[in-house]
Amino acid sequence: MITIKEVAKECNVSIATVSNILNNKPNVGEETKQKVLRVIEEMNYTPNTVAKNLKTKNTRTIGALIEDITVFCAPEIIDGITNYCEQKKYNVLLINLRLYKKYGDDYFEREDFFNIVRQEIRELISKQVEGIIYVPAHERNLKCLPDDLAIPAVMAYGYTRSKKFPSVVVNDIQGAYTVTNYIIQQGHKRIAVITGKDHSFHTKDRLLGYQKALYDNKIFYNPEFVIAGDWSKESGYNAAAKAIEKNVTAIFCMNDQMAGGVYKWLMETGKIVGKDISIAGYDDRDVSLYMNPLLTTLRLPLHQIGKKACELLINQIEGDVKKDLYNRKNGEIIIEEEGELKIRDSVMPL
Amino acid sequence: MITIKEVAKECNVSIATVSNILNNKPNVGEETKQKVLRVIEEMNYTPNTVAKNLKTKNTRTIGALIEDITVFCAPEIIDGITNYCEQKKYNVLLINLRLYKKYGDDYFEREDFFNIVRQEIRELISKQVEGIIYVPAHERNLKCLPDDLAIPAVMAYGYTRSKKFPSVVVNDIQGAYTVTNYIIQQGHKRIAVITGKDHSFHTKDRLLGYQKALYDNKIFYNPEFVIAGDWSKESGYNAAAKAIEKNVTAIFCMNDQMAGGVYKWLMETGKIVGKDISIAGYDDRDVSLYMNPLLTTLRLPLHQIGKKACELLINQIEGDVKKDLYNRKNGEIIIEEEGELKIRDSVMPL
DNA sequence: TTGTACGCGTTATCAA
DNA sequence: TTGATAACGCGTACAA
Numbered sequence: 001m002i003t004i005k006e007v008a009k010e011c012n013v014s015i016a017t018v019s020n021i022l023n024n025k026p027n028v029g030e031e032t033k034q035k036v037l038r039v040i041e042e043m044n045y046t047p048n049t050v051a052k053n054l055k056t057k058n059t060r061t062i063g064a065l066i067e068d069i070t071v072f073c074a075p076e077i078i079d080g081i082t083n084y085c086e087q088k089k090y091n092v093l094l095i096n097l098r099l100y101k102k103y104g105d106d107y108f109e110r111e112d113f114f115n116i117v118r119q120e121i122r123e124l125i126s127k128q129v130e131g132i133i134y135v136p137a138h139e140r141n142l143k144c145l146p147d148d149l150a151i152p153a154v155m156a157y158g159y160t161r162s163k164k165f166p167s168v169v170v171n172d173i174q175g176a177y178t179v180t181n182y183i184i185q186q187g188h189k190r191i192a193v194i195t196g197k198d199h200s201f202h203t204k205d206r207l208l209g210y211q212k213a214l215y216d217n218k219i220f221y222n223p224e225f226v227i228a229g230d231w232s233k234e235s236g237y238n239a240a241a242k243a244i245e246k247n248v249t250a251i252f253c254m255n256d257q258m259a260g261g262v263y264k265w266l267m268e269t270g271k272i273v274g275k276d277i278s279i280a281g282y283d284d285r286d287v288s289l290y291m292n293p294l295l296t297t298l299r300l301p302l303h304q305i306g307k308k309a310c311e312l313l314i315n316q317i318e319g320d321v322k323k324d325l326y327n328r329k330n331g332e333i334i335i336e337e338e339g340e341l342k343i344r345d346s347v348m349p350l
Numbered sequence: 351m352i353t354i355k356e357v358a359k360e361c362n363v364s365i366a367t368v369s370n371i372l373n374n375k376p377n378v379g380e381e382t383k384q385k386v387l388r389v390i391e392e393m394n395y396t397p398n399t400v401a402k403n404l405k406t407k408n409t410r411t412i413g414a415l416i417e418d419i420t421v422f423c424a425p426e427i428i429d430g431i432t433n434y435c436e437q438k439k440y441n442v443l444l445i446n447l448r449l450y451k452k453y454g455d456d457y458f459e460r461e462d463f464f465n466i467v468r469q470e471i472r473e474l475i476s477k478q479v480e481g482i483i484y485v486p487a488h489e490r491n492l493k494c495l496p497d498d499l500a501i502p503a504v505m506a507y508g509y510t511r512s513k514k515f516p517s518v519v520v521n522d523i524q525g526a527y528t529v530t531n532y533i534i535q536q537g538h539k540r541i542a543v544i545t546g547k548d549h550s551f552h553t554k555d556r557l558l559g560y561q562k563a564l565y566d567n568k569i570f571y572n573p574e575f576v577i578a579g580d581w582s583k584e585s586g587y588n589a590a591a592k593a594i595e596k597n598v599t600a601i602f603c604m605n606d607q608m609a610g611g612v613y614k615w616l617m618e619t620g621k622i623v624g625k626d627i628s629i630a631g632y633d634d635r636d637v638s639l640y641m642n643p644l645l646t647t648l649r650l651p652l653h654q655i656g657k658k659a660c661e662l663l664i665n666q667i668e669g670d671v672k673k674d675l676y677n678r679k680n681g682e683i684i685i686e687e688e689g690e691l692k693i694r695d696s697v698m699p700l
Numbered sequence: 701t702t703g704t705a706c707g708c709g710t711t712a713t714c715a716a
Numbered sequence: 717t718t719g720a721t722a723a724c725g726c727g728t729a730c731a732a
Contacts, residue, residue, distance in 0.1 A: 001500070003709055014719040019711060029717055049477045050404050051709035054724050059400065064444075069425045069432070072636075079420050082446035091477070094414075094444035096432035127399045127441070148394075150351070233640070260640040267642050286422075290583070290610040290637040292617050353725055364703045369727060379701055401725035404708050 002045050011039050022047060053128065061091040062313060063124035065117070067107075067137040068100040072285055073302050077135050077156050080306025088314050093129055095120055100137055108142070117144045125150060131313040134158070135306075139169055139201055152316035156309035157302070159201070163331040168309040171336035172202055175298045176209025178341050179252055179280050182296075184217045187350035188250040188278060192243035194229040194236055194262070196254045206254050206282065229258045236261025244271075249350055250278035256285045256297055259346075263291055278347040284339075293345035301337040308335055352395050361389050372397060403478065411441040412663060413474035415467065417457075417487040418450040422635055423652050427485050427506050430656025438664050443479055445470055450487055458490070467494045475500060481663040484508070485656075489519055489551055502666035506659035507652070509551070513681040518659040521686035522552055525648045526559025528691050529602055529630050532646075534567045537700035538600040538628060542593035544579040544586055544612070546604045556604050556632065579608045586611025594621075599700055600628035606635045606647055609696075613641055628697040634689075643695035651687040658685055 004022075008015045013032060020028050021036050039045075053059045064081055066074055078094075085092055097120065099107040107113065117134075124132060131151055136142055136158040145153050145165050154166045161167075183191055193210050196203040207226070214221050227242050229235035236258030243251050243262075253259040259281035266273055273279050274293045281288055281297035288295035312335070354372075358365045363382060370378050371386050389395075403409045414431055416424055428444075435442050447470065449457040457463065467484075474482060481501055486492055486508040495503050495515050509517045533541055543560050546553040557576070564571050577592050579585035586608030593601050593612075603609040609631035616623055623629050624643045631638055631647035638645035662685070 005709075015710080016712085016719060016721090017717085020718090023711080027717055032718085046472060046476045048404075048709050050400055050409065051724090052711075053400050054398075054404050054708090054726090055710045055712085057724070070429050075419050075425050078444075079446060079448065079451065082419070082444070083448065083451075086448070092444050092446075094428075094432070094442050096429060098429065098433065098436070101429065101433075122396060126396045257640075263640075264642050286635070287637050287640040290607075290613075290640060292614050355725075365726080366704080366728075367702060370702090373727080375728095377701060382701085398725050401708090402727075404710090404724090405726050405728090407708070 001048070002043050003048065004045070007036070007039055007043060007045050010043065011036050059091070059128045059130060060089060061093055061127070061129050062131045062133060062310070062317075063093045063095060063121075063127070063129040064133050064135065065095050065097065065120060065124070066135045067097050069094075069096045069098075071100060071137045072283075073138070073157060073300065074135060076300075076302035077306035077309075080303040080308075081133060081156070081310045083303070084307045084310035084314070090314060093124065093127060095124065108136075108140070114144065118146060121146065121149070130317045133306075133309050133313055141201075152313055154309045154313045154316075156305050159332075159334070161332060163333070166309075166312050166333040166335060168305050168312070168335045168337065170202075170300055170305070171338050172205035173209040173212065174336075175282065175339040176206035176252070176254075177213045178209075178339070179282065179296075179298050180210045180213035181217070182341055182343070183250045183252060183278060183280055183347055184213060184219065186250075186278065186347055189219055190225070190246070190248040191250045191252060192225045192227055192246060192248040193252045194227050194239040194243065194254060194258050196229060196231045196258075198228070203254060210252060229254065231255055231257060233257045233261040233264070237265045240265035244269075244277075248277075250280070250347065252280045252282075254282050256281040256283045256288045256295060259295055259297070260287055260291065274346050274348045278350075280347050284342050288342070288344070291346070296344045296347040297342050298339045299342050301339050304337045308337060351398070352393055353398065354395070357386070357390055357393060357395050360393065361386050409441070409478045409480060410439060411443055411477070411479050412481045412483060412660070412667075413443045413445060413471075413477070413479040414483050414485065415445050415447065415470060415474070416485045417447050419444075419446045419448075421450060421487045422633075423488070423507060423650065424485060426650075426652035427656035427659075430653040430658075431483060431506070431660045433653070434657045434660035434664070440664060443474065443477060445474065458486075458492070464493065468496060471496065471499070480667045483656075483659050483663055491551075502663055504659045504663045504666075506655050509682075509684070511682060513683070516659075516662050516683040516685060518655050518662070518685045518687065520552075520650055520655070521688050522555035523559040523562065524686075525632065525650075525689040526556035526602070526604075527563045528559075528689070529632065529646075529648050530560045530563035531567070532691055532693070533600045533602060533628060533630055533697055534563060534569065536600075536628065536697055539569055540575070540596070540598040540600070542575045542577055542596060542598040542601045544577045544589040544593065544601060544603045544608050546579060546581045546608075548578070553604060560602060579604065581605055581607060583607045583611040583614070587615045590615035594619075594627075598627075600630070600697065602630045602632075604632050606631040606633045606638045606645060609645055609647070610637055610641065613645075624696050624698045628700075630697050634692050638692070638694070641696070646694045646697040647692050648689045649692050651689050654687045658687060 008018045132153040134155045139158050141159045159167045227239040229239050240262040281295045284297045284299035288297045358368045482503040484505045489508050491509045504516045577589040579589045590612040631645045634647045634649035638647045
């Protein structure tokens with residue numbers, strides 16, 4: 001690999017001059033500039049960023065710690081991160097922890113979880129990344145960022161429950177409200193909801209959004225219309241029967257997968273979605289475009305979450321902190337992004 | 351940030367001694383070793399990888415150039431790459447070109463495409479990556495790697511058509527053969543095929559696999575059973591009617607999305623998949639698990655492609671090239687990975 | 701067993 | 717307008 005020294009020698013100028021030209025410093029003669037530029041081109045010289053980073057003590061690189069890149073939310077979040085990094089000319093060092101693939105569904109209950117993450121963070125710091133974004137596989141409280149971390153960090157799509165590290169999350173109350181309110185606008189009053197797992201934040205907040213929408217529309221909240229699911233297609237399938245027993249005219253499923261299970265049950269029992277009963281989902285996964293009829297659902301703001309998390313991080317790195325601009329709950333820094341209702345064919349006027 | 355120098359001073363030893371201890375060099379007293387290790391722990395010292403890389407002239411880092419991380423094949427391929435890198439203790443610097451998001455469907459016909467990529471490659475080299483993996487959004491011939499590239503490179507899921515850079519691709523002939531042969535084993539003889547876009551390699555090879563399976567089973571190839579699609583769900587929907595006209599008993603769709611369109615048409619016309627007609631897909635996208643009945647399809651070996659590409663790359667980096675172990679076609683280095691048939695409920699015995 | 705001294709490729713300071 | 721030179725943090729001969 002050819003170095004600045006060799007370029008300088010070839011041009012009969014000093015290293016400093018070549019460096020000045022490369023960095024657009026003033027005080028350099030037009031003539032020598034042209035000559036040096038030409039030689040650089042000829043020799044196909046590429047500056048060594050590693051050496052430059054050592055000298056300038058910055059790398060313009062952030063570390064992205066991804067719990068598992070194959071879960072559905074990860075790529076869009078990463079896309080948001082890279083989008084912002086591109087604008088700001090930052091680099092992304094990607095660490096795919098592969099936790100799902102390695103340990104299955106409850107990796108985060110492993111005792112060594114925190115140590116695994118801590119070790120990865122050490123190595124990132126050793127590589128002189130200037131900040132860290134942590135992307136969990138699904139939203140939850142997460143103690144993964146050490147309190148004594150020497151560099152800024154943010155969590156995208158999960159709660160740090162920390163006063164130091166910001167959390168960027170989905171506004172699930174608003175999302176569920178939007179979906180439920182839309183169903184109500186179509187004339188429905190008897191609306192079942194199929195929930196996710198019991199202790200999930202998503203479940204809690206989405207239920208709250210559902211309740212608020214009923215309240216604002218002066219519809220009594222009937223707890224019997226709340227059917228327990230666990231996010232899986234199968235649980236949606238099982239819950240469908242229970243919902244139909246209650247004579248509801250619409251079902252709000254807390255994710256698209258469970259809506260898929262509901263579709264299956266309805267199909268088997270000869271009911272037609274959008275006609276005999278209205279169904280809405282949540283997430284806007286690919287599958288919602290392959291259901292018949294197309295599923296009305298709420299698009300998760302994953303791209304925005306990644307982008308916003310990255311923006312917060314880079315602001316912190318560059319000392320441009322505006323923490324107080326954001327909502328704080330109990331001193332925690334929580335930024336909520338809003339989803340977007342995708343109106344398709346599964347919810348119809350009553 | 352605390353440096354080796356400060357550790358040395360704190361321990362009253364020289365920098366060299368600390369360095370030797372860190373790198374497990376022999377000739378170091380047990381006593382000083384323990385002391386130094388303790389101080390390192392106390393001071394929370396982390397070696398500066400940037401400085402180390404500059405000195406040792408290697409970074410153990412590869413660049414992953416991803417055309418668009420949000421397309422469905424990308425995450426699994428990246429997962430394969432990171433899997434192998436983890437084993438070999440390499441890092442991956444991720445570049446998400448965002449080509450789909452930025453320029454839409456025919457970005458690769460842009461005039462500046464090659465220059466965009468070339469520029470990114472320059473920057474990766476400047477960051478001293480030791481090799482590059484290029485991951486296109488879909489398989490195709492691709493002139494994106496400059497012939498005079500100074501470091502090793504491989505293409506994962508696309509053809510370089512170069513004698514220098516290996517291509518790791520899906521064995522589509524085998525895949526389509528497997529699917530078609532399975533359909534035949536179920537007793538079907540009148541099997542339509544809905545193709546992808548006309549000039550795609552995938553279309554060509556999958557058709558060939560279909561034809562070979564017919565031939566090996568002594569079934570006449572009827573060109574009328576080949577219906578043109580374009581990969582989209584809509585094209586599958588439109589092709590379904592044409593296929594049914596021919597009185598076929600099974601349809602092989604060259605991807606899952608078109609199978610989704612076929613399902614839709616069949617549902618609207620009151621036909622039952624798996625009973626009135628058998629359907630098979632290709633790709634094993636998420637949607638195949640949300641169709642009713644579940645779609646029998648071929649799982650793309652995306653993880654293996656990423657992993658194998660990474661293995662080839664790192665072998666090259668470490669001077670451990672075994673090119674001649676792999677098939678060469680016209681001097682090109684092409685490695686084919688095989689997909690796996692996922693037998694579900696959409697293909698039934700005749 | 702430990703320490704000294706140099707160099708990796710670059711930027712930055714200051715003198716010429 | 718240009719050049720000499722000292723850092724940046726680390727690894728490694730070679731000397732002690």
